[in-house]
Every structure is written in C-alpha cells, then in structure tokens.
Amino acid sequence: MFKIFIFGFTLFVLASTTKSNSSKDVEVRLLDNQNAPLDATLDMSKADERIKQFLSDAVEVKMKNIEETVKSKQFLSDALKAIKIVQEVSLKSQIANLERNLTDQLTDYIDDKVGKIDEENEKPEDHKQRPIDCGAVKTRKGNGVYKIFPKHSELGFDVYCDFETDNGGWTVFQRRLNGETDFYRGWETYENGFGNLEAEFWLGNQRIHTLTAQGKSELRVDISDFNGNIAYAKYSTFSIGDASTNYKLTVTGYSGNAGDSLRYHNGQDFTTKDKDNDPSSLNCAIIRQGAWWYNTCDYCNLNGLYTEGGKTIEKGITWYYWKNLDYSMKSSSMMLRRL
Secondary structure (H helix, E strand, O other): OHHHHHHHHHHHHHHHHOOOOOOOEEEEEEEOOOOOEEEEEEEHHHHHHHHHHHHHHHHHHHHHHHHHHHHHHHHHHHHHHHHHHHHHHHHHHHHHHHHHHHHHHHHHHHHHHHHHHHHHHHOOHHHHOOOOOHHHOOOOOOOEEEEEOOOOOOOOEEEEEEOOHHHOOEEEEEEEOOOOOOOOOOHHHHHHOEEOOOOOEEOOHHHHHHHHOOOOEEEEEEEEOOOOOEEEEEEEEEEEOOHHHOOOEEEEEEEEOOOOOOHHHOOOOOEEOOEOOOOOOOOHHHHHOOOEOOOOOOOEEOOOOOOOOOEOOOOOOEEHHHHOOOEOOOEEEEEEEEO
C-alpha cells in the first residue's frame, strides 16, 4: 500500500511540472560559448520515463530495506519468545524431576523405618529384652557367665558379669589368677579373645570395642599381691577404638588407691609381639613379654608374664604406682560398666 502511495505522488509531481506542454518536444533557450542563443529540442517523454524508473527503483529498494528490518525485528522477537518458552519448559521439567526424586527418597526412607519397626515388633518379647551388657541383665544369679547382645552384635557372646563389686553391673574383660593361661600371644588372638571366662582370660579387643562403643563407659582395675593386699584404680572415661585405630586406648578421670599408672598409656595403640604399634624404637611387647597399650614402654603391664612370688624384672604383671616395676601381682582384673 505504501508503494502505491509513493508511486502516485511521484506521478503527480511530474505531471505538474510538464502540464503546460502538450507536445513531446520542449524548446529550451540555450547559449553557446559566445553567449549566442541556441535553440535545442529536448525529448521530455524519455526523461519522464527515466525519472519514473529511477524513483520506482529507489522506492522499491527502500521498501525492501524496511521489510528486511521489520522481518529482522520480528525474527528476534520470535527467537526471544522461543528461548523463554524453552527456559520455562526446562525449569518445569527440573522442578518435576526434583519432586519425583524427593518423593522417591522420602518413600524409601519411610519404607525403611516402617520395615525396621515391623521387624522389631515381630521379634519375640525375650528378644526385645536381651541385655546389651552386664548392667542390663535382668535375671541375675550371682557373679558368673551370661550371654549379652551388644548393639550391632545380633548373635551376641558370653561374658563374665560381676554384680557385687562397687554396686555391680560390671562386664569383666581381663582376669589373671594363677598363671595357667599364656598371655604372651599374637595380634589375632588378642583381637578375638582367649582363655576361660570362669578363670583366666582376655575377652578380645574387638568385643571390648563393641562394648565401649555403646556409650560412655567407666573402667575398674583390681589388683592384689602375694601378701593379701589389694588395691584398685577407677577411671570415669574408658574406651578403645576399632581395628582401624589399632584399638587405641582412651582412659581418663582416675580415682582409687592403686595410683594412676594407666595415665602414661592414654592415647596409645595396642601392641603385640607380632604387631609393633608402640612409639618405641623396639617392640615393647617383646621386651615386656606381654601385650598392651605400650608407650615407651610402660607404667603398668597387666598382660605380662605371671611370676610366682612376685619378684620380676619389668616383665611381670606390674602396676608402677603401687609396687613399682620389679613386683608382679598375684591377681588382676579389668572390667567396664556403661554409665
């Protein structure tokens, strides 16, 4: 429409300028180089055609440029709209995926919890009341061997329980009485335990760790000499790490009358004759003929050699702050209780 308007306007102008001349030829007054008048005849019809064609071409080019500009702007607008639509669709898709994932995770979590509750409810009543240590034993028939089921120990294991000493509830994990059991053993044996629960034994590092991992525990050590004298040491904090820490000892909060000989060993790894974890340049387990949380080397060594009569040269069942390191005890016991 715009093209038609321009074209019409151009024709109107041309018609106005040539209206007074009806003939095709127009006489124009010309002068030569001496200012002499010359008569020349100009073919106005051809000029009209050329001017019309020039204007038509110019208008067409301009219109094409305008159309291209409009098309470019429209394309850009359409492209921006398309990008916006894609972004909105992508965002909606991401939100939908997130909702599905959260729903699936929540469903799995609920199913897992419900399953565990159902499993617990399906267990017989006696299973629910199984003791996790000696302190949780309900039916007590005096000191002796009882089966406990610590957390994460479905099958459980036997332990010796002391219900008499210091208000009872103690789980005994070490006892020396008469030297009938050899305590100079290797890593694996100490890890799994050995001996007779009714006599001399070591419960096993893995089991001791399992017991102390159930919650804060305290430790009690009882020792006696060959003259009938007894002493004890009690610690308000006691635990040992798992195998990855070499059953590292944590023991603090001393009280008692035997002296704080374990303080020197706090933070030490367990060492045996075939696995040297102590900070000494030598293997203290070999030097002291035992297995313990040796430093460099020890202030106590309750798993050392059993020596009749008490005399020893730093290789016996020793407790430095009570009898120094040249006296070996007649008996010793170590037991823990969950607080």
